Amino acid sequence: MTRRQIHLAAHFPGVNNTTVWTDPSAGSQIDFSSFEHFARTAERGFFDYLFLAEGLRLREHRRQLHDLDVAGRPNTLAILTALAAVTEHIGLVGTLNTTFNEPYELARQLGTLDLLSNGRAGWNAVTSSDAFHGANFRRGGYLDHADRYVRAAEFAALSKALWSSWRDDAIEADAETGEFLRADAIERVRHESRLFDVDAVFDVPRSPQGRPAIVQAGDSPDGRDFATQHADVIFSLHTAFDDAQQFYRDVKGRLAANGRDEDSLKILPAATFVLGDTADEARERSREIALAQVRPQTAITYLEQIWNRDLSGYDADGPLPDVEPDTGVETAQGFAGRHAAIRARVGQLREQAVAENLSIRELVIRLTATHTFVGTPEHVASEIDRYVQERATDGFTVVGHVTPHGLDEFTDKVVPLLQERGSYRRSYDEGATLHDLLGLPPVPANAGAR
Amino acid sequence: MPDRIHLAVALDGAGWHPAAWREPTARPTELTSAAYWRALARTADGAGLVLATIEDALSLGGRSFEPDAETRRDRARGRLDAVLLASFLAPATRRIGLVPTATTTHPEPFHLATGLQTLDHVSGGRAGVRLVAGSTAQERRNFGRRTDGPAGLPASGRVEDDPALLAAFREAGEVADVIRRLADSWEDDAIVRDLDSGKFLDRERVHNVEFEGEFFSITGASIVPRSPQGQPLITALAHQTVPYRFAAEHADLVFVTPADATAVGGILGDLDGGDDLRVFADLLVLVEDSRAEAEAVWARLQERAPLTTDARVVVGTAADVVDEIRALAAAGVDGVRLRPARLPADLDAIADRVVPAAAAAGILLPDDGSPTLRERLGLPRLASRYARQEVGA
Numbered sequence A: 001m002t003r004r005q006i007h008l009a010a011h012f013p014g015v016n017n018t019t020v021w022t023d024p025s026a027g028s029q030i031d032f033s034s035f036e037h038f039a040r041t042a043e044r045g046f047f048d049y050l051f052l053a054e055g056l057r058l059r060e061h062r063r064q065l066h067d068l069d070v071a072g073r074p075n076t077l078a079i080l081t082a083l084a085a086v087t088e089h090i091g092l093v094g095t096l097n098t099t100f101n102e103p104y105e106l107a108r109q110l111g112t113l114d115l116l117s118n119g120r121a122g123w124n125a126v127t128s129s130d131a132f133h134g135a136n137f138r139r140g141g142y143l144d145h146a147d148r149y150v151r152a153a154e155f156a157a158l159s160k161a162l163w164s165s166w167r168d169d170a171i172e173a174d175a176e177t178g179e180f181l182r183a184d185a186i187e188r189v190r191h192e193s194r195l196f197d198v199d200a201v202f203d204v205p206r207s208p209q210g211r212p213a214i215v216q217a218g219d220s221p222d223g224r225d226f227a228t229q230h231a232d233v234i235f236s237l238h239t240a241f242d243d244a245q246q247f248y249r250d251v252k253g254r255l256a257a258n259g260r261d262e263d264s265l266k267i268l269p270a271a272t273f274v275l276g277d278t279a280d281e282a283r284e285r286s287r288e289i290a291l292a293q294v295r296p297q298t299a300i301t302y303l304e305q306i307w308n309r310d311l312s313g314y315d316a317d318g319p320l321p322d323v324e325p326d327t328g329v330e331t332a333q334g335f336a337g338r339h340a341a342i343r344a345r346v347g348q349l350r351e352q353a354v355a356e357n358l359s360i361r362e363l364v365i366r367l368t369a370t371h372t373f374v375g376t377p378e379h380v381a382s383e384i385d386r387y388v389q390e391r392a393t394d395g396f397t398v399v400g401h402v403t404p405h406g407l408d409e410f411t412d413k414v415v416p417l418l419q420e421r422g423s424y425r426r427s428y429d430e431g432a433t434l435h436d437l438l439g440l441p442p443v444p445a446n447a448g449a450r
Numbered sequence B: 001m002p003d004r005i006h007l008a009v010a011l012d013g014a015g016w017h018p019a020a021w022r023e024p025t026a027r028p029t030e031l032t033s034a035a036y037w038r039a040l041a042r043t044a045d046g047a048g049l050v051l052a053t054i055e056d057a058l059s060l061g062g063r064s065f066e067p068d069a070e071t072r073r074d075r076a077r078g079r080l081d082a083v084l085l086a087s088f089l090a091p092a093t094r095r096i097g098l099v100p101t102a103t104t105t106h107p108e109p110f111h112l113a114t115g116l117q118t119l120d121h122v123s124g125g126r127a128g129v130r131l132v133a134g135s136t137a138q139e140r141r142n143f144g145r146r147t148d149g150p151a152g153l154p155a156s157g158r159v160e161d162d163p164a165l166l167a168a169f170r171e172a173g174e175v176a177d178v179i180r181r182l183a184d185s186w187e188d189d190a191i192v193r194d195l196d197s198g199k200f201l202d203r204e205r206v207h208n209v210e211f212e213g214e215f216f217s218i219t220g221a222s223i224v225p226r227s228p229q230g231q232p233l234i235t236a237l238a239h240q241t242v243p244y245r246f247a248a249e250h251a252d253l254v255f256v257t258p259a260d261a262t263a264v265g266g267i268l269g270d271l272d273g274g275d276d277l278r279v280f281a282d283l284l285v286l287v288e289d290s291r292a293e294a295e296a297v298w299a300r301l302q303e304r305a306p307l308t309t310d311a312r313v314v315v316g317t318a319a320d321v322v323d324e325i326r327a328l329a330a331a332g333v334d335g336v337r338l339r340p341a342r343l344p345a346d347l348d349a350i351a352d353r354v355v356p357a358a359a360a361a362g363i364l365l366p367d368d369g370s371p372t373l374r375e376r377l378g379l380p381r382l383a384s385r386y387a388r389q390e391v392g393a
């Protein structure tokens, strides 16, 4: 029997405390050479795609710029397009917001990336929207949670219509007759709704992929519905085996209602890893990395975000603060639920800390720096394989903790073992698109033109 | 000693002549392919040209106000986003400045600004942009966000006679302003990676831009740390008073279209740009080994689709082009941007014949090895405005 094939994506570490910039080997998160190294490593490891998160405003903490973690990143589309020039096979997937972009422009930019990369583009469509980010955009403000996914779904549908509006053979370029475009080469795309009023003629030809692959990363019921309707991949946070299996069944189970089969949607949770020559060594390294990820100041800052108070007087190695969180004025309508939620969260954290006898720092390590896979390369490879063979995931979105070399060790040590198990590719097929790499069904050609 | 100037090239589709795609040297089915653009960029880079502009528009018919622009089938159609195309070309080139076109009406200025900063990072300080004000009706329908806007040039042909065009230029001014502010928002040394204090960032050296304009507002700092040039090079094409004013106020480099060398003096006077504005004259060129050959090709092209153009046209040999360049240089421009009638044919001719001939004639500024496009053009690297304010405070 052939084994289920593992799909791997490589996440360039972002701006939170997963990235250990204090590591002596840590490099720039901006220089193109960092991205190039990362991309080449991922390509050497035959990953399906490399993946970039998006942040549209610098993070703030108590109304000041957050200064402890890595800050600053390139524009997602521009860096991916530059990477298209120095890679040959790997997919290039960027996180791009549906609230602070317009479909014609974003579809055009993704279409550009798809053509320049010969069909390797992907789009992680996120809906995150709040007034804080909105303050950097013409649109301004924010969208209600409910409307965000309405906009996202229409945005995706409209983008798909634009990407398929050109016939594959639209360009005739007959020098004799002077006909550049065939008759009916391009369909007009009309979309009128409460949120959009678009009457477009797209100007980017169809790519070999048909359209970019679509990734989704929200976890709400609306988010899951969006995924089962429009996405090719889900980037989930469900990494514990049983939880992952449950999520997998839930989401895959919803596909049939949308006329889709199980293989048309891949689930690739985020995974961190720490390797060692022995299990003990790996555990020790994991511990060291966690301490570097959660420095005392980081731990206090993390709690300050929940408590909404200055907690700088507390000892990170001591017990949780005995003050109550500042939930602001409760009379404001609609905020009562949030106040209760903050108090409940604080209560929960206190219980956990007491039950497990955890200091502030140890608690924050539990919450933010628990590594998904810790062990020898053999152990990590067999765990990844188990998840995939037993249908808890279709693979993982792997993220290292150091920029840009964090993926090197995984690629050198784990990938060969996955290959030996017969669960992972040993080469790229020439001319494979990202859809092909992901094992997705091909995108149908423009039906209107046939 | 003759006046020495820079040479640049304007890249667009199959070239600037609408019938160029029908020439035997054209590659009309590859106009949106990686291989085509990589080859063009490498030729321009290898020729030692100071910069290449890349045209763009946000609709199939380009920026044409003709009603049938979207439906006619006899013109080369299909485009790539120019800012992204420039990012793609950056790793494939070494010296040439990359100056994509960007429309100021529809795109989010924040995305545009961070895209250009990233282009500057990936190219090692070779990023620029040509800003284009206003939108066509079809561009507005493509976006579906704004219905108001210019309907074309007014009967007088003058921008100042159309309130919608004037507004578009004010908006373009705001976009130029926030591109510069966002580029300044991180001081050069904002990333400190200080192990002792545990701080990655010195938050005192990153500044929210707090921009409030007539058309949009932007609050925060850029997400991109300061790039090699500090600010990307801002350029514009200008033919008349309002665009001249826009260029003088907001651009580092302006492309102008003198009918001939004698018209240059008047334009320079009208521009009134000061020492830190570079002025490049545009020439549309078709180059063959002999004047007769060039004229025969031109006649064939014109018969198929007559060209209407704002720029002076030179049809002839490399020597003919160099004569024009020499005259423009003597008239006081800082550079000449050549618009190849046919791509890749006339770009190849520029690289193989025009540039060497201009160099031999001593009218070309040699590449002095300055690391960034700004420096190569003799423009200063601007300190962050926010850093200056602090020093003065």
Ligand SMILES: Cc1cc2nc3c(=O)[nH]c(=O)nc-3n(C[C@@H](O)[C@H](O)[C@H](O)COP(=O)(O)O)c2cc1C
Pocket: A052, A053, A054, A055, A095, A097, A125, A126, A127, A128, A216, A217, A218, A219, A220, A221, A222, A223, A224, A235, A236, A237, A270
């Ligand atoms: C694993 C994961 C990664 C995410 N990465 C980003 C990101 O990089 N940028 C962003 O704006 N939102 C990100 N999000 C949030 C959005 O995907 C999501 O749209 C938002 O949380 C609202 O959707 P929801 O309510 O369905 O979760 C991420 C979410 C998850 C689960």
